[in-house]
Amino acid sequence: MKRVVVVGGGPSGLYFAYLWKSRHPADTVTVFEQNAEGATFGFGVVFSARAMDFLRAEDAETADLITARMETWSDITLVHRGERVALDGVAFSAIGRLELLLLLQERARGVGVNMRFNTTLRSVEDIPECDLIVAADGVNSLIRRTFEGDFQTTLSYLDEKFVWFGTTKHFETLTQTFVETEFGTFNAHHYRYSPAMSTFIVECDRASWLKAGFDRLGADDAKTRCEQIFAETLDGHSLVANKSNWRNFPWLWSNRWSHGNMVLIGDALHTAHYSIGSGTRLAMEDSLALAMALEAYPDDIRDACLHYEAQRRPIVEKLARAARESAAWYANVPEHMRLSPLDLAYSYITRSGRIDDDRLRAMSPGFMARYGDARPRSAAE
Incomplete structure (x- = not known):
């Protein structure tokens, strides 16, 4: 024993x-x-869609x-310059x-x-x-x-800063939203994990974090500033804090x-x-x-x-x-945000080096068809 x-x-x-x-x-x-x-x-x-396979076996x-x-969905969505790009076939699930x-x-x-x-x-x-x-x-x-x-x-x-919130805003898919503000560039990872709640992670480079005054703001004021930065994304919903402190x-x-x-x-x-x-x-x-x-x-x-x-x-x-x-x-989000929405989405989905074009065509045929059609017109600005 x-x-x-x-x-x-x-x-x-x-x-x-x-x-x-x-x-x-x-x-x-x-x-x-x-x-x-x-x-x-x-x-x-x-x-991820296959993450339960190890457990089920x-x-x-x-x-x-x-x-x-x-909660389960079949696509990832990227939002950049107000345009939504769907990466079909990239399935995920979430639980509280x-x-x-x-x-x-x-x-x-x-x-x-x-x-x-x-x-x-x-x-x-x-x-x-x-x-x-x-x-x-x-x-x-x-x-x-x-x-x-x-x-x-x-x-x-890491040098980048992030803070973890929740929100009552319902998101259809796991979404990456990129915004440019007077303070710099910010991105949010957000996805629903129950019918009533979503995770909302705010991330930014250190320069943007400092310019936005997050090094000086208290917890409530920092939450309010994040709500202002992502006001369009939150669509009137508030962020919910739970030990939501900025971290590296x-x-x-x-x-x-x-x-x-x-x-x-x-x-x-x-x-x-x-x-x-x-x-x-x-x-x-x-x-x-x-x-x-x-x-x-x-x-x-x-x-x-x-x-x-x-x-x-x-x-x-x-x-x-x-x-x-x-x-x-x-770490290079400010640079990536100079890309068009489709190029940003392609850069994002291939970022880890595990997905090449052949795999991406098989996994996300809808996105690759759209990306291929637009490619000659989507050079970095």
């Missing part, structure tokens, strides 16, 4: 706890989460429960982060996971004696920070995934820029891969963790490269 402690009650920690306890009911599994039950920060999380019941609560957490909490509790909410672990000495510690406590992971050298962690930050995106990577009886998953291990919509998917995939590795080496946690890293690392590295390419594209 194993004693397993999971530090962090986000999607990766909850899903691993549920998986392990459901498959090994004799083991004790305890989740420590610093926030109250039913509390979360942020709004919706997005998944191993855990169809959970995949079906999540999918039933999702809180709804996802409540579902996973219910799954974990139903199989007997011990849930310890409102519990802040101030040092690793606060963790009870156990056979395995799964660090699922995000970018500020206590476990990883305590043993940063052993995990060979690097951390850096953290690039985090741990070159060693385990140390002693401790192993990292999700954002405690690596981050992926939100523009590729894979953060939650990657975190839950980590949970599944770790569970499978532990089952492959039931008598040796060290070998199991090494197997987890060996099997999972090439997949994560590939997505991490794509995320960096995507983030680099966003």
Whole structure:
């Protein structure tokens, strides 16, 4: 019988706890989460059309429960210079982060996971004696920070600024809206995650952020300024704040995934820029891969963790490269906005280097037909 402690009650920690306890009911599994039950920060999380495939192959019941609560659409829309460009066939789905957490909490509790909410672990000495510690406590992971050298962690930050809001405005698709203002250039990622709510992420380069005075504005005034910048997009709706502070995106990577009886998953291990919509998917995939590795080496946690890293690392590295390419594209939004709407859309959809023209013609025939017809007239201005 194993004693397993999971530090962090986000999607990766909850899903691993549920998986392990459901498959090994004799083991004790305890989740420590610093926030109250039913509390979360942020709004919706997005998944690509194929993001549930990994889950459905191993855990169809959970995949079906999540999918039933999702908002789904088949296109992406870009708005530039007031023109809307549809990228057909680029399907995504979204679910409220809180709804996802409540579902996973219910799954974990139903199989007997011990849930310890409102519990802040101030040092690793606060963790009870156990056979395995799964660090699922995000970018500020206590476990990883305590043993940063052993995990060979690097951390850096993008220069661009972003802030995460919600809104009651209903959007038909995941949309990227680009606007030019007296302060500079801004873009918003927005998509519905329930019939009544949408996520609304505002992003800009540092020069625009400073010129707009966001370094001096309080939270309420900053929200109001964002509403003014995207007034046409919001169409009379307000932004909703929930710990909505301007941030720089953290690039985090741990070159060693385990140390002693401790192993990292999700954002405690690596981050992926939100523009590729894979953060939650990657975190839950980590949970599944770790569970499978532990089952492959039931008598040796060290070998199991090494197997987890060996099997999972090439997949994560590939997505991490794509995320960096995507983030680099966003770093040059002021330059990209000099392009025509169609050229901007083409630049956007090919930004990660994973989609060439042949794949794009097969995936988005409507867009490529329109792009091909207009191409001779769409040179950068």
